[in-house]
Amino acid sequence: MITPNRALLAFMLAVAMVPLFAAQFTVTLVNYIGLSALVALGLVLLTGIGGLTSFGQAAFVGLGAYTTAYLTTRHGMSPWGTLIVGMAVTTAVSLALGFITLRLSGHFLPLGTIAWGISLYFLFGNMEALGGHGGIDSIPPVDLFGLELGSSRAFFYVIWVTLLAAIVTTRNMLDSREGRAMRSLRSMTMTEAMGINTLRYRMVLFMLAAQFACVSGWLYAHLQRFVNPTPFSLGHGIEYLFMAVLGGAAAVWGAVFGAGAVTFLKEWLQDLLPKLLGASGNFEMVVFGLLTIAVLHRARDGMWPILMRAFGNLAPQRAQTGSVEPALPLPRRDPQPHGREVLQVVKVTKRFGGLVANNNMNLTVRAGEVMALIGPNGAGKSTLFNCISGVNPPSEGEIRFMGQRIDAMGSREIARLGMSRSFQHVRLNAEMTVLENAALGAHLRGRKNFVQSAWRLDREEERRLLWEAAHQLERCGLGEHLFDAAGSLPLGKQRIVEIARALCSDPTLLLLDEPAAGLRHLEKRALAELLAKLRGEGMAILLVEHDMDFVMGLADRVVVMEFGEHLAEGLPQEIQTNPKVLEAYLGGVDA
Amino acid sequence: MNASVALILVQDGVTNGAIYALLSLALVLVFAVTRVIFIPQGEFVAYGALSMAAVSAGFLPPTMWLVVTLGIAVALVESVAALREGAAARLPMIILKNAALPILALVAVRYLPLKTLAYPLQIAVALLFVVPLGPQIYRLAFQPVAEATVLLLLIVSVAVHFVLLGLGLYFFGAEGGRTPAFSDGGFNLGSSYIQFQTLWIVGIAAVLIAGLALFFEHSIYGKALRATAINRTGARLMGISADLAGKLCFTLAALVGAFSGILIAPITTVYYDTGFLIGLKGFVGAIVGGLASYPLAAAGAILVGLLESYSSFYASAYKEVIVFTLIIPVLLWRSLTTHHVDDEEH
Structure with a gap:
């Protein structure tokens, strides 16, 4: 049977024979x-x-x-x-x-x-x-x-x-x-x-x-x-x-x-073209230039994938499965006592030129609670998320995480302190497997560098990272998709991959931007159960969501935003009956 | 060094700097509108100069065959696109505009007494068979991948440079070309002699730059280009065709490149591959301006010209090294003052 590995071996053997039999020129x-x-x-x-x-x-x-x-x-x-x-x-x-x-x-x-x-x-x-x-x-x-x-x-x-x-x-x-x-x-x-x-x-x-x-x-x-x-x-x-x-x-x-x-073609063209055109010149340059343009227009990944696909039709399809070896769990952060305030947002304002997207926003999140941030479209919820996670720092105000000021830090340093997030518009590497995408979240929990991995001196740690990723995906209900390309999953499931990726970093605070969007009813219920379980373990969760059933059934406290400002805050039942909130959502009850 | 040598060097530097400034403006324009880093700009300089040399010697510019071939290719591509959209009625116009027009021009020019033609007419003939290459190349090489990353466009750009360089050798041979000056002679200014051609170069460069400024400020097409440069999606929503904007700025870049070649051909021998280095020096100027600011790019280009002429006096062997190393401190400064991180999700 022809497999890629055997073909490669045959190729290397053929190359190894070259000096023994071929002419000097070859x-x-x-x-x-x-x-x-x-x-x-x-x-x-x-x-x-x-x-x-x-x-x-x-x-x-x-x-x-x-x-x-x-x-x-x-x-x-x-x-x-x-x-x-x-x-x-x-x-x-x-x-x-x-x-x-x-x-x-x-x-x-x-x-x-x-x-x-x-x-x-x-x-x-x-x-x-x-x-x-x-x-x-x-x-x-x-x-x-x-x-x-x-x-x-x-x-x-x-x-x-x-x-x-x-x-x-x-x-x-x-x-x-x-x-x-x-x-x-x-x-x-x-x-x-x-x-x-x-x-x-x-x-x-x-x-x-x-x-x-x-x-x-x-x-x-x-x-x-x-x-x-x-x-x-x-x-x-x-x-x-x-x-x-x-x-x-x-x-x-x-x-x-x-x-x-290119080397063979150049050799051949340098011989052929001048004879063909009856003039001397660097015609092979023209050919290479045109070839490159054609490849970039028609097949941006070059000729090799095309060759492999043609080859793949001869060989049996490689199965998209694999297995993850069990390994020691990675060390975890010290858990926070329930009720401790982990995040404080104080008078945060964010301006884009003349536009004020967030005005004087206040917010706290405690360990072991789910805080929901709701509001009509364009209220500035995602902007606030970006301020908190350091993707786009605030123009004014103070943000504290675990007692430390983070409003001037980049997203990288903030992640290091134990905050992890998902994105409203899914950002996964579509070509990597679901498992690899999730493992990216555990990056900070490994130490081995690229030199060690080049020589396979990182295998023990790698097993632990992948085991952690598989475990988190399993928890999120994606156990059967570990070896699928992330881009092949439906959008709702891709969002869950983002949550698993965030969980791989063992966060103290989890920021979720519309995690339930695109999920079916049963999937939503499973997600709510998972988040409730994480809360029980002492994790602090801040989520933006539009599905009110989901929010009201899960959240401990709710903050409502409108036009970039803090409109109301309280227990879910209070918010549901708050006249200001009803007006913001329904355009006024007495109208 | 005495004052007269210094003055000669300044004169040299400013002359070359004016050319680099023109090129750097075209490069900034093309980059701002299409995100293409236009490496083949230099080939237009060489094509312009060498076509002019051919015309003034009484020959037809050899690039005309390329214009005709690419014209037919564009007509084919456009026709296929029109047929796919079911707009067969557009075919005659497409063929007339792209394929028939170049052939007609070629036939017409064949009967002109090129050698004895007035100088401005000779320039017109030379430009006629170089400038159309700009929009043609945009249509064939760049428009199909107009939405791709800057990186991919850059690689296409380098590939086009390779093609034009190879063709340049075929068209013009390895010998260089020189053309007669716009007007011979010069005059004495204090202790130094100033050629009229130098004045022509600096004067025409200034006029062209002013012309471009007027074009962008006051003409509807210029405004469309500026709108596209600021926000491509927004411009398209306002009904400005990105394809048209692309072709337009490639036409301008080709015109500026070819005309620069015609300007310098009387003072320096131009070879088929001379343009590349000239174009790259325009680039150094453009990079000084961060590929975004026109006045800074022009100032950077003049600086490049002066640096070049002074280093050719003090360390002529290392002239190119010095000029191209100039971008290192510029990039360093920009790198340390920029905090912007761009995220392209392609």
């Missing part, structure tokens, strides 16, 4: 594919995962190549030593560039890398110490356990083993706590509200992409034994991006496929 070509795939893999991380991009990857390749070329020929350093130096320099440069551009909107990184790519290219070409445009030759071969890897056939295995290691560790990393955070970067507000520092992960992705490129450059220098500025130009940086986009920026194997396709 060996060289496959070597270059491996080198390019390594760079493209970095771009898959950056573009497909992080939603950022860089045109300057060729410059990082050059940084790796020139560092080793210069230090081995002029200072007699060992290539292994220069690899470390190159990586260190690359890390420093990428962090500096990232620091400068990554706080700004997404397009400043690519623009910054264009400038960086051009500058470095001209620097290579003009510095006497680096041999100017002539470059540096006589770079020594790499020495592995006394074995001199001088021939390109011997070096072949170094390149492909490196690439394979990079692919495996990248996949491991993406399938982990920090990997889930990286995969959620496009939805910045939600990710930050889960306590995740999105800037840090964008930095990490850019740094990793740069390091992959640097290693590729180091390999290139010792394969070629000669460097000059040409292969590190901006044009080549753009070519790497085309490889990632054409292959498929969302899948790690897309990088290998894209690198292979």
Whole structure:
């Protein structure tokens, strides 16, 4: 039977045979594919995962190549030593560039890398110490356990083993706590509200992409034994991006496929087109450009998913099931005594330009109670939620959570203090499974970083995180959907996934924005039971809801808002008979 | 350095800076309206300059074949779209406007005595076969993905740059082109000699900038573009077609690019790939303005021009390095003063 894993194994075996049987020309070509795939893999991380991009990857390749070329020929350093130096320099440069551009909107990184790519290219070409445009030759071969890897056939295995290691560790990393955070970067507000520092992960992705490129450059220098500025130009940086986009920026194997396709196609076109057109020129540029445009118009995920789908029709469908191994429960926060005030909103005002969305709002929530916030549409309930959770801080007033002022804090710091929320407009990662989405909420309860997960040193913790996520989903009645893609669930259930995700953070205060919207009667009842149970455990719950049966049956206290202001507050029965509230909702009883 | 050298450098810097300023305005316009970071802007500079060189040597601009081909492609795409909507009655107009018009223009120009034509007419002919590429490219490459993320649009933009660069080499060859000056000679100002062409460049750039300002302030199309730049959805609700706005600003960008090429062709040799670096320097100016402010972008561009001319005097080998490193402190400053985080949910 053909399975993806077996096909992959067959592919790797075929690649392993290349140096034994193929002609020199093919060996060289496959070597270059491996080198390019390594760079493209970095771009898959950056573009497909992080939603950022860089045109300057060729410059990082050059940084790796020139560092080793210069230090081995002029200072007699060992290539292994220069690899470390190159990586260190690359890390420093990428962090500096990232620091400068990554706080700004997404397009400043690519623009910054264009400038960086051009500058470095001209620097290579003009510095006497680096041999100017002539470059540096006589770079020594790499020495592995006394074995001199001088021939390109011997070096072949170094390149492909490196690439394979990079692919495996990248996949491991993406399938982990920090990997889930990286995969959620496009939805910045939600990710930050889960306590995740999105800037840090964008930095990490850019740094990793740069390091992959640097290693590729180091390999290139010792394969070629000669460097000059040409292969590190901006044009080549753009070519790497085309490889990632054409292959498929969302899948790690897309990088290998894209690198292979572009390298072969280029070789072939450079031969064919000038003959065909009877003129010399860079016609392959035109073809790659047009291909890229076509792919972006018609198949934004690149060619790899298309290939896989065609392949999937041959192979039996992979079942969408799995199992979660039992593990030790994660440590929990100290419970709050019932009745303790955990949240105080004092005279909060929020203005958007001239519009006052919240005016002088007051509110308290205690541990072990459900506080409902109701009011007509446009009363400013969601705005107040955003003020409390730090998504959009208030213009004036004071908000205290667990005795600490939080009105100037970002949503990330507030999440850390034990507040978690759901969103009125569902914000899930549609492509991740329900289980992974929920596990994102438990991010702050893990410690292992991306390096540890790349080498699978995080498995114990990962089991505990996933066990917690599965447990919370089970509690919310989603036990049968653990391995479904979150986007495939009906909207009502997606809202429940958001609640499970919030619960995974073990919050002291839970903010729910219209949790019952889109639920059927029985589902609503189950949700009410769950919230009542959480309340019994001492959790404080603040919810916005329009379903009055749901609110009145569940809430301990109710606050009513109208036109951004505090209209009434009290027990559910008091609110139901309050003439001001009736007027706000029904437009006046005596009219 | 003595005063006269300094003055020459200033003259150089301001001349180039005026060109960069024009380009940076076009880049800001295109970005504000369509969110496209218009990397191929530089190719329009090269196409404009080299087409002008061809016309003044008595040849037809080779880009005309591209205009005709893309015209037919646009006609095809539009016809398919019209047929899908069941609006077959629009077909004759679509074909006439997009495909027939370029062919007619081509036929008409064939019979013109290009070499002996008056200079302004030669410019008109050169522009005629470069500027239409702007809206054509928008229609074919960008309009189908107009709602995509800035990132995707940027990658498309770079792909278009690649295509135009490759075609540029095919059309114009690897040799550079130069054109005669608008008017020869110059005059002495104090101790330095000022070419008339320099005055032309700075003067025309100023006139174009003023023209653009008038266009945006007073014409209905200019106002429509401004509305789209401020709020695309809102503008569409007011009946402003996003497609029309896109084509319009690509036309303006192509015009500004090609005309800039024609302006500089008399003072510097332009190669098929020269435009890219010129366009990018316009970008550095635009980035100084945060891709949002026109006056800041123009000021940034002049700064780039001055920085370039002074660094070519002091450290000519590192001229490009210095100019492109300028964006680092600018970005750093912006990064430290911006607290805004944008959340695109795509």
